[in-house]
Amino acid sequence: MFTTTPVTSPEIIAGFQALSEPLRLQILDLLKEQELCVCELRDRVSVSQSKLSFHLKILREANLARSRQEGRWVYYSLNLPQFLQLEQYLAQLRENATMQPANQCSQDYS
Template sequence: MLTSADPDVIRALADPLRLQIVTLLARETLCTTHLVEETGAKQTNLSNHMKILREAGVVETEPCGRYTYYKLRTEALADLSEHFAALATSARIAAENKRACP
């Protein structure tokens, strides 16, 4: 049975910079300063993107003194992965099904 993918997560990951951020966070937990250095994005632009990722449930924050660290919420990515894996399985099974035209 196919479940529904969270459209907010899909939208959040559709932006190239946000996808780059997620890829970086898949390797390690990073603070805002690290993300600015790694992506070359301006602080305000990065903050806006991080807000979108937080609201979509893709990342979570961890305060550490004056810094905010970000890490991935792996369950959000796992849910999305499972959804697309189910779609791929369904597509393989349905590849030979062709509805006749009237």
């Protein structure tokens, strides 16, 4: 008998999708120590401004990073409550996993 999995919230989906890109993980790793402006991030990850902006936009849309403008500079920092939400999702998944053996297939796929 098949059971349906509840639909995961769009925030959870966006968070894990954002974490699936190595450059975005590198950006988050830099932000774990301090807030950084775009120019500092660009210099540290050695990518073009447009590529960096694209990835920062994804992190903001996933609510993993926050931005604030000060004069003509934009500063980025981690949004730690969103990371907690992802951690709680994983903890709940682990706690509720029953890991039953597979059922015998009734169709021949050869």
